[in-house]
Amino acid sequence: MNKALVFDKGNYRFVPTGVHRYSAGVAAQPGYEICRVVFSEPVPLNEGFAIIQAVLEAEERPLTALCACELRSPEPANAADFSSFNETYVQTLSDWGLIKGKHNPVARCNVSPLVGAPAEPSFYAFSYTVETDIEESTFVISGSCEVPEVDGDDEHLVVAYRDVSPQGMLKKAEWVLDEMERRMQVLGFEWADTTATHAYTVHDVHAFMASELARRGAIQKGLGWHLARPPVVDLEYEMDCRRILNERVLVID
Template identity: 55%
Template sequence: MAQVLQLEDGGYDFIKGVFQYSGGVAARPGLEIERARFARPLPLAEGFAAVEAHLKSVGRPVSAFCACELRSPAPFTEDGFAAFNRVYAGTLDRWGVLREGVNPVARTNVCPELDKPPVPSFYAFSYTVPAAAGTPRTFVASGSGEAPEAKGTYRDNAIRLGDTSRDGLREKARWVLGEMERRMAALGFAWADATGAHLYTVHDVHPFLAEELAARGAMKAGLSWHFARPPVEVLDYEMDVRGVLRERVLPVG
């Protein structure tokens, strides 16, 4: 069963996950989650600096940073992914966001098939801000590919490893959809609360789009399909979902 913890000074609850990210986040009472996307992806260090500057400009501490969306040039090997995660988490540690090795920040990291960034980069991020009375609760669920986490290697746990047939992709999609539902439920949400569902794959999902995604409510607000791969070589299908009321685009020089 998912363990939900609080980051009081950040203003959000989070699902305890693996070292590199939490399973998802939800704003605490009196706050809401706002999302900001950069007009173009920024290299990781530059992106972290821009995030910090933006939070300062809106009067929020770095602990309000609760979710991020990254773009990488190509899927990592398992060892390469672990090395990248140590670099990424190093900034969170310096910011004081990691607490006794627990990472509260939700994350999606995917690899565009076209127009690839030259280095791992920030695409978007989310953070808590004060909310007006009566504002509905807001959340972000981390991205997940078709492998249970914290159970060993992705290769050893991937659903239908290497199988991109129609049936193989359908089974991968079913598992990932279920994981999105488990994460939302742990935070007190369901598909009806989502303002955006996002799919990351380069494979054809049309044969089961209606029965698997639309029929269970995952496309209530439409579906944003990014022609991208999950961040680890052996994975083929990833999704994330959020329910937020405010999204903005930040210009970059």
């Protein structure tokens, strides 16, 4: 879709996708900003939702203020297992009132660390809207891999399918970078507006660090390279980016 929709109950706009598990990105409405909380260590999904609820209640924000989730998975899943996980995840969002018609407005990133992956799907971080006096805009762009967001088995749509050569990884990166730019454009932003950009892959990114990432202006603030795989088998490269002015770490005892 080429335009953002407003999610009034959360005080943010979002970019719809062709799937029900997440939006392509979110941006705070005027009078609000997006804040980000990183867990000191991954927290299992249900426990994470409970902590998020407690944080939102403590700040007198509705559950619908949740606008982005960053997840970590044990290992890349096949299509059937990934679908099953998403049903459970989306059900909680639905219970919280975080569904707008056929759309899920909440942005998301979900990857599997090569080393130190959690034993079960877990939260790494989350973002939510709060009232603010600042006039700066804030946004979060969801993680995107080298494939369009469509339901069902879509391996034939994967860019450079199973090609992890330097040429194959370049094609994947080009596609993902184009998608990042498209999502930001829909919300009215560009690379110069970002405060953080992340890449998630176990493959070498140096071959296109200068020619693509730097040339486009994607890493003016540096690049957070996570040694991790996308959440589905046979996907090799994921990116996300954001503009957040207020972040904190929540220590888990």
